Amino acid sequence: MVDFQKLLNNKKQNPRNVKEMDPEIQEIKTKLSEEGLNITEADLKARFTLLSGFGVPKNEIVRSVLNYFATQGGIDTKKFYGGGDNAEVTVDTLTDENMWGTVRVKVVQLWNSEHESINQVGLVGDATGTVKFTSWASAGAMNMEEGKSYLIKNVVTSKFNERMQIGINKKSVISPVDDEIEVGYATMTIVGALVNIQNGSGLIKRCPECNRSLRNGVCSEHGKVQGTYDIRIKGSLDDGTESHSILLNTELTEQVTGINQEAAIAMAVEAMDQSVVVDEFENRLLCRFFVVEGTKMDQTILVSSMTPLGEIGQEDIKSLKAAIPAEVV
Ligand SMILES: [Zn+2]
Known part of the structure; x- marks a missing residue:
């Protein structure tokens, strides 16, 4: 689906970029019409603009635009490229x-x-x-x-x-x-409840060589090492339809839990048990609703912001809803 607002915004930012591609647009228009497909210049330009907004190289944009409209029109794209x-x-x-x-x-x-x-x-x-x-x-x-x-x-x-x-x-x-x-990377916004905090959350130790998290003081690559402390959250956010794996770095973990790394270390030392930290994280966060923004890498969302739903005003929710494509609501 075409995001017209995005197209307009991109157009404002890149007027010259698209104009420079006029010859290419004409060429594609001709190629497509030879196959019986009449695409308007405006549609071609819109697709060009969308891709140039991503900083895609020119020759890749040309190929991609031609391919996009040809595929949509049911034309075998091999026709345009001679070779196999x-x-x-x-x-x-x-x-x-x-x-x-x-x-x-x-x-x-x-x-x-x-x-x-x-x-x-x-x-x-x-x-x-x-x-x-x-x-x-x-x-x-x-x-x-x-x-x-x-x-x-x-x-x-x-x-x-x-x-x-x-x-x-x-x-x-x-x-x-x-x-x-x-x-x-594709960024996404999800509204949901934190339903689970997974193993490997809370106060952890990392390998000073490779930064991997340690298991019982052992790095899978470097063996037994003197680890350095870190805090993080690996959790599951349920949006009512599906569950998303989320990962919070040190800074966001501190911000969302209100417990910084030194406080977490002090808690663990006093209880002589590292797991008290994750227990406290669960007390503070589980079953609460959040608006989470992040970047999806593989199956995990690397969280860039996480706001409790209580702190969000009606206006924010309205604009959030407006930003969600109709087919996923
Ligand atoms: Zn290591």
Whole structure:
């Protein structure tokens, strides 16, 4: 769905950007009309503007816009590209199952996969967002490294647990690219009740080498180490329809609980038990309603702000509701 307010805002910010792309817009218009698809200049410009607002490179915008309207019009995008490879698309356009495309992405995270049919699994992204990928062992594709960027030709989308993912298969070709790709993350706002505070919350110790949280004083990578204290919350926020995993860093944990790190350490020392801290967090927060803003990484929302619902005025709730797309209400 097109967010017209966003388009207008972007237009104000980037008038020159879109004007410079007039020749490209005309070219796309011609290509589409040759396939019997008449798209108005205004619609093409709107899509251009939307993508230029994300700082996507020009050639990627051209490919993405052409692909977007062609796919919507039921035209096989291969028509435009001569060769056997699928058109380059941005991650935000991968919204349906069984879409083929070529992506230019950075590997954000690699996850462990025990399954022998899977070579690699993780998260890749471009300026428009992130998507899970699975590189099947049968594809025989090269291994990718975290933090490096790649052109991945001919990936196909599928849905797994209600989530879109891309598959790297026998038809896919991975090649490293030199350009540094900036990854944009989708931000979201949720109103819900904190129904659970998970293990690993409260006062924890971290490995001084790698910052991983320790289990019984042991780092999974560096063994037994002298840890440094930290406080955090890993919780579940229930919005009435589904439960979201949320993660609060030190600063937000202090702010939301009203207990700072030194106070937490003092509490644990006095009780000679670290778990009193998380108990107190539960006393103060469980079953309360919050408005949470954050960035979704993998399945967890990294929280950037968390406000108790009691502190929110009627006007705020109105504008919050207005900001939620109609299909999710
Ligand atoms: Zn470590």
